[in-house]
Amino acid sequence: MTENSHSFLAGVYDLNGCLRGKRLPAQLADKLGSGAFRMPMSSIGVDIWGTDVDGNSLVMENGDKDGVCEPTGRGPLPIMGPMGSCPLIPMWMNLEEGTPFLADPRRALAHVLNQFAQIGLRPVVATELEFYLVDSSCVRATPTINARSGQPKNDDAIYSLDEIAKISPFLDAVYAMAATCNIPVETAVSEGGPGQFEFNLTHVDDALRAADDAVILKQIVKTCANDNGFSASFMAKPYQDQAGNGFHVHFSMLNANDENVFDNGTEEGSQLMKQALAGLINAMPATMLVFAPHLNSYRRLCLGGLAPTTAAWGYENRTAAIRIPGGSQAARRIEHRVAGADANPYLVLAAILGAALIGIKEKQTPPRPQVGNAHEANARQLPLDWRDATEAFEVDEIIATIFDPSLISMFLACKKQEQDIFKALVTDFEYQAYLDAV
Template identity: 40%
Template sequence: MSPHVASEARDFLAQHPEIDAIDLLISDLNGVLRGKRVSPENLEKAYTQGINLPASVYALDILGNTIEETGLGLDSGDADRVCRPLPGTLMPTPWRRQGRQAQLLMHMQEPDGSGFFAEPRQLLGRQLERLTARGLTPVVAVEMEFYLVDRQRDASGTIQPPCSPATGERASQSQLYSVSELDEYADFLGEVQSAADIQGLPLDTMLKECAPGQFEITLKHGADVLAACDAAVLLKRLIKGVAQNHGFEATFMAKPYGLEAGNGTHVHISLLNEDGDNVFAATDGDPLGTPDLHHAAAGLLTLMPASVALFAPNLNSFRRFQPGLYVPMAPTWGFDNRSVAVRIPSGPNAARRLEHRVAGADANPYLLLAALLAGIDYGLSRELTPPQPITGNAYAQVEPSLTNSWCQALDLLEASEPLRAALGDDFLTVFLANRRAERDLAMQHVSRLETDWYLRQV
């Protein structure tokens, strides 16, 4: 690490003398932030020497248990790797302890200094290199949905929507795009915006989504995909932390309520050539864009069935795939159509782009974007042609074909030669072992519904 980069630590502490602890963070396979907390005296050392964490950080399931089948645990001696700071990610966490804490994203390295093979962020970097080699730069914007949940459970012990800070009444209506509901939660949303400004996270819009206590926040589009995913990961932490300060819990769980809309992650993507021109914008203004846009869309649609395990990474993820709740269930595309999987939004021709609408809010942003860029590269390199775009209700015209089976999704990913080539055998071995072990553990638990339905009847 160069002295110039290490000076980031000294300059930060000089500007923020109130800081008395810094969290050094790694994003694992599930997008869960893990790491160490250090004192200000040790921050510069983290820049110059790094910190050690076991490679098995990338073998952890959602419960924080090491999945030995990944090969990253005891079989490898549970060995350490060096983790080094990502310059530009050192920032205060203003919602923590009156702003006396800070955070810094780290990335794990192999002994030769290259990125650790199982780290999702370096995997995304490899996909970016493929497009860069084609003279293309992705521009992305990420939209994430989340629920605010009352910290007090209902009489049966299950989660429930929050009570309005303004009226005290429990949320019970959809109220999509309601400005009055934004007003009712203005203190919470205002602190989210203020904290994001302090951290330099590029928030764009906030809106009330289509279920009680559900909101969406959009990050501004930008040409640094790695930074966009960093911001998405950090924004989740920010929202959860600010929600706690206001007496709520915030969740990005894909399907917190069985009968309400799920939480999705929508990603907008365009491509710039070396002259900075959007290669998806047709010179004649065609709203369906250029042949390059068609090739990219075709690649996304072709690899979509095998990518579901990355878009829906856990047991709850698949409960989101239900008809009638704006979750695409087949590889479809169309112009300004929210019933399709890949939407071409309306708007200025210069901003022509793809919007991918399949993933849940529980997806790891780095793995999600890695899969999307791999699909785009696959379509461009083979000049694939998409099917006819859908006009009208895609749910009524196309039978569901994307799997809602966790087991089958993992099998489809394992069998996909294009995704294996893009993501690498070593990474897929770790990812599949991790997800299959978590599924096996989930299958050992019997739900309340099963006992209610079957205990006395079969």
């Protein structure tokens, strides 16, 4: 805790990737590991608005019992409030008897990683996170104002160094705050939409830390955007006619000798890499709800863009759901391109690595790599509707292999409640279309 901090925030990440927790006096920070910090286990499964979920059995049927929270070891982090003035201590949840609460997204990822450790493998992970900088004074997402014209920006500026230079104060603030939090941010890139940018994080051989870095970086970006007079949006598709925001995951595997087992000295990659690929392809329809958890998520997944619509893979093919990048054979890796920036990084990594683990254990064989436009591939179509993805998540046995039953039931109940709320909503556009015409 910093000398000037009179209080701090402590909380867990729920299934939607939102922080839920409490504000405490600074003098209580040393007591967080004593089991005194408790929260309802049901708080992990609230909907996107923070409302209890009717189908969550932990609320009424089980008396809304508390879980016991303990620090993750990352913190205090000066990432919330103006200029990071509100330190955050991230927590994760246990059951009363001290065993991990596997519906906690961070616990779910740790559970998958424990299974890798049992077979002598360690994932190396890096993430890429896209977002839009938007005008904070507008109700709907609106590009920030062009200082010269006084109008909102409406041009694409992919890889534009001019755009990067214009937001240097914001970028400097992000890099400084990330360095304070020991987050290895590498490059910043101007992406395809107006005011769209991407941060790339360094590969680390601790997937739990990689997920921590991603969720913390999202908060850093939001804080630094607010400090600089605008807002940051991680919506998957904030603009109907512009590129969506993705959350791409790169990973490889190390053995006990720290050798990359995806590298076999050729451009094709090892047999073990292909087994992992097969696991990802086979699990992709079932895990789609993790990668696209919201109504808006499916607006990003459409024909004609670089977001995937089929369960296909290819070498240096960005139209495919899974890409094998070129470059050094020693760095042979898989890039998983399905998830949106609105997804929960802990669940995304748990789903990806869990599916890869199934492929490796079962020695699965992938389909042939796709050459050219993967949207037109003779491959399984991904669920491109929120309810279809929910049904696939609910019925496929692969999900029960990756995730604990408590997480599955809570996530399904949460998504079904959100879907029912959106379905019942009468939008302004609906009024305009029908009010006088029928």
